[in-house]
Amino acid sequence: MPENDHYPTMQRILDSAERLFAEKGYSRTSLRAITSDAGVNLAAVNYHFGSKEELVRQVFQRKMAPLNRIRSDNIEQVLEQARGMGRRPAVKDLLRAFIDPTFELALETPEGRSFIKLIIRSIADTDGTLSRNFIESAIPVLTVLHEAMCRALPTHEPRDVLFRLVTGMSTMGSMLMRLSSDTTLPLFDEQGIKDFRQWATNKGKLIDFIAAGMEAE
Amino acid sequence: MPENDHYPTMQRILDSAERLFAEKGYSRTSLRAITSDAGVNLAAVNYHFGSKEELVRQVFQRKMAPLNRIRSDNIEQVLEQARGMGRRPAVKDLLRAFIDPTFELALETPEGRSFIKLIIRSIADTDGTLSRNFIESAIPVLTVLHEAMCRALPTHEPRDVLFRLVTGMSTMGSMLMRLSSDTTLPLFDEQGIKDFRQWATNKGKLIDFIAAGMEAE
DNA sequence: GTCTATACGATGATAGAC
DNA sequence: GTCTATCATCGTATAGAC
Numbered sequence: 405m406p407e408n409d410h411y412p413t414m415q416r417i418l419d420s421a422e423r424l425f426a427e428k429g430y431s432r433t434s435l436r437a438i439t440s441d442a443g444v445n446l447a448a449v450n451y452h453f454g455s456k457e458e459l460v461r462q463v464f465q466r467k468m469a470p471l472n473r474i475r476s477d478n479i480e481q482v483l484e485q486a487r488g489m490g491r492r493p494a495v496k497d498l499l500r501a502f503i504d505p506t507f508e509l510a511l512e513t514p515e516g517r518s519f520i521k522l523i524i525r526s527i528a529d530t531d532g533t534l535s536r537n538f539i540e541s542a543i544p545v546l547t548v549l550h551e552a553m554c555r556a557l558p559t560h561e562p563r564d565v566l567f568r569l570v571t572g573m574s575t576m577g578s579m580l581m582r583l584s585s586d587t588t589l590p591l592f593d594e595q596g597i598k599d600f601r602q603w604a605t606n607k608g609k610l611i612d613f614i615a616a617g618m619e620a621e
Numbered sequence: 622m623p624e625n626d627h628y629p630t631m632q633r634i635l636d637s638a639e640r641l642f643a644e645k646g647y648s649r650t651s652l653r654a655i656t657s658d659a660g661v662n663l664a665a666v667n668y669h670f671g672s673k674e675e676l677v678r679q680v681f682q683r684k685m686a687p688l689n690r691i692r693s694d695n696i697e698q699v700l701e702q703a704r705g706m707g708r709r710p711a712v713k714d715l716l717r718a719f720i721d722p723t724f725e726l727a728l729e730t731p732e733g734r735s736f737i738k739l740i741i742r743s744i745a746d747t748d749g750t751l752s753r754n755f756i757e758s759a760i761p762v763l764t765v766l767h768e769a770m771c772r773a774l775p776t777h778e779p780r781d782v783l784f785r786l787v788t789g790m791s792t793m794g795s796m797l798m799r800l801s802s803d804t805t806l807p808l809f810d811e812q813g814i815k816d817f818r819q820w821a822t823n824k825g826k827l828i829d830f831i832a833a834g835m836e837a838e
Numbered sequence: 839g840t841c842t843a844t845a846c847g848a849t850g851a852t853a854g855a856c
Numbered sequence: 857g858t859c860t861a862t863c864a865t866c867g868t869a870t871a872g873a874c
Contacts, residue, residue, distance in 0.1 A: 431648045543807065564826075567823070567826055568826075568830060570796075570799065571792060571796055571826075571827065571830050572830075574792060574795035574796050574798075574799060575788060575791060575792040575795070575834075577795060578791035578792070578794060578795040579787075579788055579791050581791075582787065582791060606784070609781075609784055609785075609788075610788065612834075612837055612838060613785060613788050613789075613834035613837065614834065615837075616833040616834045616836070616837035616838075617792075617829075617830035617831065617833045617834045619833070620829055620830065620832075620833035621829060621833075
């Protein structure tokens with residue numbers, strides 16, 4: 405990835421780590437594999453990042469922060485448009501505001517797909533370290549989305565909206581995991597559901613599913 | 622756990638491994654911790670199981686198989702009852718047939734909760750090894766549930782029912798993860814949603830959410 | 839400030855004696 | 857089946873060169 409030797413060490417480590425973590429998983433990727441891929445010394449990781457856990461945290465934050473900013477902006481836009489028309493915001497519009505940026509990232513480039521895999525691994529992390537990062541980074545935009553959803557569903561209790569919202573976001577996360585996973589669910593693959601060209605269709609179905617759950621009762 | 626020295630080595634290892642994996646996670650639990658807890662020699666793990674991954678696979682299968690059998694039986698019972706009344710099976714009844722055994726296990730005993738955590742870690746596994754086990758073990762009961770759901774939703778295409786079904790089961794899995802996770806989502810905890818005494822309420826909300834998604838449109 | 843060479847303790851795995 | 861001894865590899869830490 406680095407074009408020349410002047411490309412900063414930190415960036416080289418972050419780039420290699422992002423790709424390798426996404427490809428092989430966190431615990432299966434050794435710091436030695438990362439530093440040799442990046443063409444830097446092993447000790448550079450601990451000098452620049454302190455630990456492997458802090459490294460993956462920064463890999464994660466580097467791309468998650470802009471993604472969450474886009475999400476917040478999108479939600480704000482939906483709210484403004486609704487205000488302008490004197491209506492309540494629509495549940496599906498709010499869901500799309502949150503979900504679209506992730507799917508766009510997943511569809512645009514191989515690097516995007518690679519990072520999506522890392523996000524998903526973070527959500528689902530076995531040992532808790534990564535998932536804490538994910539949750540921390542998502543709380544601000546989840547708060548914004550919660551407020552917006554309460555306006556979209558004024559007859560539901562805020563506390564209930566929150567439960568449904570987290571349920572819906574969990575659904576999105578684990579379906580992204582299923583769809584992008586290397587582990588094949590035969591029931592899925594037989595029907596070509598995981599094909600990248602079908603992601604747009606799947607996104608629509610996913611939003612329909614979650615919206616129905618949000619609005620139920 | 623072992624009452625005397627005649628308790629077989631394999632069982633002792635499985636018992637200790639199940640508890641420790643659930644408590645601390647897979648990669649954070651060393652074979653040395655397991656064997657010393659079980660009172661057996663380190664090399665016994667590799668003799669009896671071949672590897673750490675195969676050990677966790679067998680820990681998982683030991684309790685997952687009976688759980689899936691109960692699920693299949695419950696689904697069959699719902700179908701029979703519906704046949705007897707000349708009706709279509711209800712979506713919520715089928716969902717409960719699948720979900721109830723898991724929640725019961727989670728509520729009954731500390732060991733049950735401990736195993737639920739292991740299941741959840743398996744679903745969400747970062748490196749793919751565990752999640753493959755989970756998917757493989759769930760395919761038969763998912764096939765049964767899919768057939769049943771097609772009868773409950775005769776106007777939906779089977780392919781679409783499958784997508785929704787996997788979506789719903791993913792929702793259940795990741796919400797179980799959230800609810801039983803040690804990693805606290807502040808938005809959640811503030812409202813005491815994760816309290817064990819509230820699991821019954823949460824289960825009801827979860828089924829409502831998934832049923833709405835299954836039946837939508 | 840950056841980077842390198844090198845070493846330390848712990849881990850999963852294995853070979854061979856009993 | 858069980859045990860001891862040993863291995864390569866891991867994340868981490870540090871002393872010192874540029």
